[in-house]
Amino acid sequence: MTTRIVEVRAGVLRRNDEVARALRREFEAAGVFVVNLVSSPGTGKTSLLQLTLSRLRESGIRTAALVGDLETDNDARRLAESGVPVKQINTHGRCHLEADMIGTHLASFDVAALDYLFIENVGNLVCPASYDLGEALRVVLLSVTEGEDKPLKYPTMVNSSDLAVITKIDLAAVCEFDRAAAHAAIHDVRPAMPILEVSARRGIGIDPWLASLAERREAWLDRLGPAAPGT
Amino acid sequence: MHEIDLAQDIVNLALEQASRLRATRVLAVNLRVGQLAGVEAGALHAAYREASARTVLAGSRLAIIDVPLVVWCAVCLAEVTPVRINRLRCPRCDTAAGEIRRGRELEIAALEVDA
Ligand SMILES: [Zn+2]
Secondary structure, three states: OEEEEEEEEEEOOHHHHHHHHHHHHHHHHHHOOOEEEEEEEOOOHHHHHHHHHHHHHHHHOOEEEEEEEEOOOOOHHHHHHOOEEEEEEEEOOOOOOOOOHHHHHHHHHHHHHEEEEEEEEEOOOOOOHHHHOOOOEEEEEEHHOOOOOHHHHHHHHHHHOOOOEEHHHHHOOOOOHHHHHHHHHHHHHHHOOOEEEEEEEOOHHHHHHHHHHHHHHHHHHHHHHOOOOOO | HHHHHHHHHHHHHHHHHHHOOOOOOOEEEEEEOOOOOOOOOOHHHHHHHHOOOOOOOOOOEEEEEOOEEEEEEEOEEEOOOEEEEEEEEEEOOOOOOOOOEEOOOEEEEEEEOOO
């Protein structure tokens, strides 16, 4: 018997990444644009999503939502009021969603009949960063109440996102929120990341947010080519 | 605390490899962890001890090899390492440099085994 060092090179997240790749192919084939929303607890993720679902539904756009929750189903109930299909994923105390959880809960939707699928991740700016869910767009929400330097404390999450949305912008003055400093912090972690500012409560910035989603979905469909359905 | 899930994934992968190599004992698992992988080493070590207990991996060392963050500077035309992982700028010319070349790795590089 001898001791030896054997090279392996195996990605720790390989299993999740494989499931995510399969999901991404499924979403592309169905022409459904999947948006993964990540944030700390209390950033107003559910409020923004509720308004987003209602507004899209009013425009005749077909959406659904998957909501990751630690235990309670309050968020899913609130979202279901918007009249679109909503399914809760109870993570049983786990701090993030994984690709196979998305896969198992997809069965409750007619995916091919959707334009958008929103995934509300568990409120946590650390753990969800590592898990690809097969999404086309990852959006990180940061609220003005969290302070301007929050992005600097969560570089992995912010850097893995495609778009930053600053929420509760109506409270900016009350919180003495320094917008320029917040934008600079986001750009320190991810240079040139697009940033939007919204208030779900006051309806501020919602049109640009919806327009940005529509634009990104269009570009995504274009990239998929003429064979893509849902166009 | 996704380190608990990651530790379980590491143990499963390492057990698979150890059995493939017909190893009677695993002394160490060498893990490459990028600076921007979002992994807390202390939490991962603790979770690994827990997850590896009562397996062939029990008592083995989890050796973490840090992989520095490397970005591309379009001005210097060079791969550079930012001073901090939350300030993606070139340390030479201070230009914002967002194109990541290395630093997100999370992989088992090697096993140290008796076989
Ligand atoms: Zn430079």
